[in-house]
Amino acid sequence: MSLHIQKSWIVIGLAGVLGALSRWSVSFLTESMLALPIFVDTVIVNVLGCFVLGIAFQMGPANELVKTHMKDISAGFIGSFTTFSTFIADSYLLLMVSHPF
Known part of the structure; x- marks a missing residue:
């Protein structure tokens, strides 16, 4: 494996950790501390x-x-940071509790 590919994997991994922690932080802030509806964090994350x-x-x-x-x-x-699967999971959850929007 070339050195360039190894460096790329390291950068992807470190950036992925930072993105996941940032995603969790936005979710925690919007849902727990600001008491905003569940889908607001997904919108904020996708725009950011x-x-x-x-x-x-x-x-x-x-x-x-x-x-x-x-x-x-x-x-x-x-x-x-911007996972489409989170958008789908939030959409499904909203449909299950009868709040499509």
Whole structure:
């Protein structure tokens, strides 16, 4: 396995951990501390994820580290932060309690 692939795996793993912890933090803040409805955290996370990804793509050409590991950061941080499965699970939960919106 090449050194470049090994570095990519490390960046994906570290970014994934940060993305997952950030996702949990937003969920905890919105549901437990702010007592917002269950789907609000998913909306916030998806909007923030789009924003962060846009900033990363904008910074990419200027920042060598971001440019080199753009796909790794996207797959790791954004992938674990904005999970589509959470959106589906929240949608299912809302349907089960008869609150589609």
